[in-house]
Amino acid sequence: MQVPVFTVDAFANRPFSGNPAAVCLLENDLDEDLHQRIATEMNLSETAFIKKLHPTDDFTKSSRFGLRWFTPANEVPLCGHATLASAAVLFHIKKNPNSVLTFVTLSGELKTRQEKDHIVLDLPLYSTYPQELQEVEELIKAATGDMIVQDLRYSPDTKKLLVRLSDAYERSVLEKLQVGAQRFLSAEKTGKVKGLILTLKGKPNGKDKGHDFYSRYFAPWYGVLEDPVTGSAHAVLSSYWSEQLGKKEMLAFQCSRRGGELKISLHDNGRVEVAGQFAIVLKGNLTL
Template sequence: MKLPIFIVDAFTAKAFRGNPAAVCLLENKLDEDVRQSIAKEMNLSETAFIQKLQPTDNFAHSSHFGLRWFTPASEIPLCGHATLASAAVLFHKINNVNSTLTFVTLSGELRATRAEDGVVMDFPLYPAHPQDFHEVEALIKTAIGDTLVQDVRYSPDIRGLLVRLSDSYDRSFLENLKVNTSNLLQVENTGKVKGLILTLKGEPGGETHAFDFYSRYFAPWYGVAEDPVTGSAHTVLSSYWSQQLGKKEMRAFQCSCRGGELKLSLCSDGRVDIRGDAAVVVEGTLSV
């Protein structure tokens, strides 16, 4: 069996930045163990599988598709950058004629709309609840040592622990912070936490673009030590920072070594629009 496959750098307009995802187009059903093997072979944080919902569907003309995401270790319920990558492939490589695509996923229906400056994704907005620091102190100390922490929240929707660093730190501190992920699975093995979000309040623009907040994301529980740019984490970050800053429109930057920009708009229906660009860097055929 031969399958069309692409590698797309998401949340960036330039190749070799942002977050790379593999995107595979499926004409027919594919066993889950084969999907997992493909994701392991691609060895990226996520591999997305776009599948036709009906035999008569067409990748260039249909507007509804199934979408699933696999890390090298397991399937995940929500992924932003691989959704952006999937939409970019359909819009720019398959030349899909629709302005909006709907993906049927484990997190419900997600819409992706073509825009002049990339793709706008309609995602759920997840709250982050106050978390007793002492209950997660061992996890936080293992990850970042004695780094000063200003706030700790927890999102059950993505099983993510949000750790806000002290406002006394700046972007360069977060970028250069050494995070120990190798021991996190031993410290937290209950299944409650599947991702660690470190975040920091933004700074005035000065000579660079102004960002409302910064973040980094770690998910060794899914086999991803650090994810370069994480759309799903921003379903929680958007909710948190909107409350903290009193803003509905925000610009965010994820401070991984590759880096990526996201534009966020909270909607009246309780969801969030996540806008980003993407660059297709590889297209080819996968032999299974």
């Protein structure tokens, strides 16, 4: 059995930057255990599986598909960069002519569209709530050391902890911070955190003016020590920074080693559009 597979660098304007995702096109149903085994074999932060909803569907013509995402360790309920990668494969390799592609997922229906050289994701927007430091103090210490934390929020819908560093810090401080994310597993005592976001306000007058905020994202609970660029984390960050900055249109940058830029647009219907560029770097087949 041959399964077409592609590697796409999402939120990237050139190869070998942004966040790589594997995308598998399933012409036929796959044995359930094979999804996880393939994702473990691909060994990227996410592997996406696009499935036909009906036997007569066609990757080159249909507008609705099933979509699932797996890390090397687990299935996850939402992955932005692998959704962008999936849309890139359908739009640019399969030449799908539809203006909007809809994916049926564990997080509901997600719509994607093309806008010039970007792909736009329509994602749910997740609110954050104040988090008591005492509950997660050991985890914060493991993540930030002695750095000053300005705000601490929790997103119950996504189980993500948002840690805002002091506005006094520059982007370079966040980029250079050495984070041993493997230690988070023993430091997190509450059982409610499955992802940790470090974030920093942009400096409008600095050399990187134009970026409203910066972030890094860690998810060792899902087998991902640091994710290069994370669409789902920005479904949380967008809510927080829109409230803090009083803006609905923002430009964000995730400061991982590979790095990636995200264009953000909030809507009044509780959704957020996250847009990014992409580079398709590999085309092939899995032999099962």
